[in-house]
Amino acid sequence: MNHRFIKPLVLALSLACSGAVLAEKVELTRGLDTKQFDAQKPICSDLFGYVNATWLKNNAIPADRSTWGSFEQLDEASIHATHEIAEDAARKLASLDADSIEGKIGAFYTSGMDVAAANKAGVAPIGDWLKRIDSLSSPDEIIGLIHDSHAQGLGLLFMFTGEADFKNSSMEIAYAFQGGLGLPERAYYLEDGKDGSYKKIREAYRAYIAQALELAGTPKAAAARQAETVFAFEKRLATASLAPVELRSPENQYNFVTLEQAQKQNPHLGWNKFFASQNLSDSKGFSLSQPKFFAEVDKMLGDVPAADWQAYLRFKTIDGAAPYLSDALAEAHFGFHGKTLRGQQQNKPRWKRVMETVEDSMGMALGQLYVERNFPPEAKRRAQELVDNLRSATKVRLEKLDWMGEETKKKALEKWASFTPKIGYPEEWRNWDGLKVSRDNYFGNVAAAARFNHDWAMAKINKPVDRREWGMSPQTVNAYYNPLQNEIVFPAAILQPPFFDPKADDALNYGGIGAVIGHEILHGYDDEGSKFDAKGNLADWWTKEDREKFDARAAKLIQQFDDYVAIDGLHVKGKLTLGENIADLGGLNMSYDAFKLAQSRDNKNPDEKIDGLTPDQRFFLNFAQVWRRAFRDAELKRRLNVDPHAPAQFRAIGAPSNMPAFAQAFGCKSGDAMVRDGERQVKIW
Structure with missing residues (x-):
């Protein structure tokens, strides 16, 4: 489920804390x-x-957290619980069926913990993408690469997913959303901020872009020039983007068009070819949710030089992959996204970063194992009583x-x-057959899961909504309301x-x-x-x-x-x-x-x-x-x-x-x- 449409109780919990400060499990506050x-x-x-x-x-807030309190303490307990599951699976990996959920979790975790292999590989895991970007010379080649990035679940330039139709919530359709920015929202590009902080963050962002490009092999002087190009490119996207307050309006999240209408509005984007590349050729239409943004992207495909597109796509590819590559790239990524934007003092210990990736890639699979160990039936029954009383x-x-x-x-x-209440965990678990996970290829596993999850999402479009699905894993310390299904959901970990x-x-x-x-x-x-x-x-x-x-x-x-x-x-x-x-x-x-x-x-x-x-x-x-x-x-x-x-x-x-x-x-x-x-x-x- 696309989290854009669900309303969580609280956003952006960090999934890790400092190993030095919190080597042991956190004791939960009782009473x-x-x-x-x-x-x-x-x-x-x-x-x-x-x-x-x-x-x-x-x-004190732990060194690698940006917030700390009741939610984070409970989150800490959750990540320790899932870590035990992953460690157990990794220890007995040789005896597990490679196609079992436990086998896949164990292999994924094992691959992520092999820091030596990641450092040795450097940027090689994304080498084919970088070579292809270097060869781009025409709008058709540029948009072809963007189409392919979405088909692989990497989604460059904009967001694309499936969700219930705002006007017919029993059916799932496709949604295209604005995206492509590296800073939190448009104001960071266009204003200095009341306290001048936006200007300082822009300077730090330019420096990070140049650093990431240089670490991936671009000569220093060229990296500095390309950083300016990338920032100018994103600033133009930001100018056409809606602000967070505007995006809250459902009317700014839904704009249904036929494929023919979209093609006429954005001829360079090539929506017909895009939908074909996502195996959605039979689509009658979709939500082109922020038409102003996509109109600007279409213009940019016609008037921005190929070299500028190359710089932008090169950086976005490196930035997206950096957390799963070498220590140097991962630390550079943290230096901006963690330290500058969020104030974290140090990066997460590697095992917690890996667990976060496993959660992002196979959260529901991990949740199936989590519930077996951590959620007694009596907790669900008592929570149901409270829900019934609140509804009354x-x-x-x-x-x-x-x-x-x-x-x-x-x-x-x-x-x-x-209203439909959901408590603890889904009634039916998702099937993970077809996802191949290797114990010695971390980035390969991240990429395979991204493609697997994208294919799964695309396969639901233009079909009846499955109301049994959940938008959060059971181990998530949160809760949400989904207006399209009129449902309230309470994962096990918050109970x-x-x-x-x-x-x-x-x-x-x-x-x-x-x-x-x-x-x-x-x-x-x-x-x-x-x-x-x-x-x-x-x-x-x-x-x-x-x-x-x-x-x-x-x-x-x-x-x-x-x-x-x-x-x-x-x-x-x-x-x-x-x-x-x-x-x-x-x-x-x-x-x-x-x-x-x-x-x-x-x-x-x-x-x-x-x-x-x-x-x-x-x-x-x-x-x-x-x-x-x-x-x-x-x-x-x-x-x-x-x-x-x-x-x-x-x-x-x-x-x-x-x-x-x-x-x-x-x-x-x-x-x-x-x-x-x-x-x-x-x-x-």
């Missing part, structure tokens, strides 16, 4: 970590600081909405009734403390995983998800009056987050993060309702204290503990530009500050920072 609470930061002023400031002060609370809340008319409310409830513990009291589970479940349900009613109907089709099911009321309420939430200052005078972008903030606010309210219903149903004393804390207090404290997270400065600045999620510290305070139940739980008064009342209070769902 409330009350010894970390900081009384110097009053709850009514800063819930996040009260719960997390002491922990953050005493727990959601229905009640929808029925009682006082700002929505009956016509729209009826459609909202129809959508509620069609652990501090999010979920079958032995914990209800307050902790509803403040943790309950808020996550509510968050994903509410994505169906955020500013994007609310444009899709009960069947997952892009359709307007709102009355004009109700949509205007919704937009007015959402505008207040935009303003709330626009007012938060993250770092160096840089504010959170309320429009970029709106969908996640709506989901946080509605999800926490839904989870609180479900929590109170569970207490009432089970005849629990609503004032019974544990460790001196009432159930309501424990609910909100665990919500804040889940969002325990620190960022490196560079990573925080990058995310402010591209991440649709607000930084964790603002997610921890944003929703509770709009809830009277929070103020009541801690005796907060009007005027306190954590109390948004009157016209400032945001109520949507």
Whole structure:
């Protein structure tokens, strides 16, 4: 599944940490970590600081991480678990069937750990591609290479994949998306940034382009000239690209055209030949999702000299392959993408980089082995109970909405009734027959998996959507909502403390995983998800009056987050993060309702204290503990530009500050920072 369309709880978890700092498995936080609470930061002023400031002060971000907190600790446990699986498979590789999942995982991991072979090979694994690029002389040859790169799963210049049709979600079609940039988004090419950081990053990027070209054999002076050419090439692409806020709109993600229409719009791109090269000749049409971008690419095929195309394609080929080649290339790649863009101090230990590659290439295969060892059936049953309770609370809340008319409310409830929850792992595992993995060819395995996965994706296009599929592996510490299938999905790895513990009291589970479940349900009613109907089709099911009321309420939430200052005078972008903030606010309210219903149903004393804390207090404290997270400065600045999620510290305070139940739980008064009342209070769902 293309992750562009699913709505994860949190983006961009790094899959590794410093071996020096974290040689052993991380101990997960169970229950409330009350010894970390900081009384110097009053709850009514800063819930996040009260719960997390002491922990953050005493727990530095590991050297090869850009963030560190509850998510990353759980992620660390997951990567250790999958590493054990890969190590076991590698140790007994000689006795395993080479075509078994375990045999393929063991061989892939073994090949990746052979650093001597990678250093000896240098750039030889991509030598044929580089030779072909060097021989390009005409637009037809250039576009032919781009077509072939996609057929091999390497996808140069733009993104191309399959997903459900926005207008007919039961069928899968092809989508072409803007791409081709090496910097996070268009603004990095076209602006200097409020703090001047974009300009510095551009300079570092040019230096990295030249370094990568030189390491791959281009003479120093020529590499420097080509770096300027590559940057100018990408800047032109950036000028025609949409910004992250614009890309959030479903209308900017879907633009269905017939092949004939696409061919007329982009004659140089040669869509007929492209589809034939992807074994999709029978396609009637596809989503040419950002037509302005592809129009510019088509012009560039006609007016950019072949030598400039060669420089661009040469660098993109080297950059894409660098993590799987020699140490020199891998470190150069990390120096820019990890250190400059994200602020990491050192690269990941090799075994974690290899595990990340295995995850990217064969994540569901690895997940099948992970679930067998790490996800007991009772965890799934208890999680299902919570999902059922959250869904019930959601229905009640929808029925009682006082700002929505009956016509729209009826459609909202129809959508509620069609939600599909998925918990733990897929009911049916993907077949990996046909993928050949060698124990002594790391890049060859990466390339083979890329081609295998691309062929698998292409084979689904123009066919009915398989609703059993998952867009995340079970070992992923995340959750998501897919508007096209109207489904909420909770992988096994997130169903652990501090999010979920079958032995914990209800307050902790509803403040943790309950808020996550509510968050994903509410994505169906955020500013994007609310444009899709009960069947997952892009359709307007709102009355004009109700949509205007919704937009007015959402505008207040935009303003709330626009007012938060993250770092160096840089504010959170309320429009970029709106969908996640709506989901946080509605999800926490839904989870609180479900929590109170569970207490009432089970005849629990609503004032019974544990460790001196009432159930309501424990609910909100665990919500804040889940969002325990620190960022490196560079990573925080990058995310402010591209991440649709607000930084964790603002997610921890944003929703509770709009809830009277929070103020009541801690005796907060009007005027306190954590109390948004009157016209400032945001109520949507």
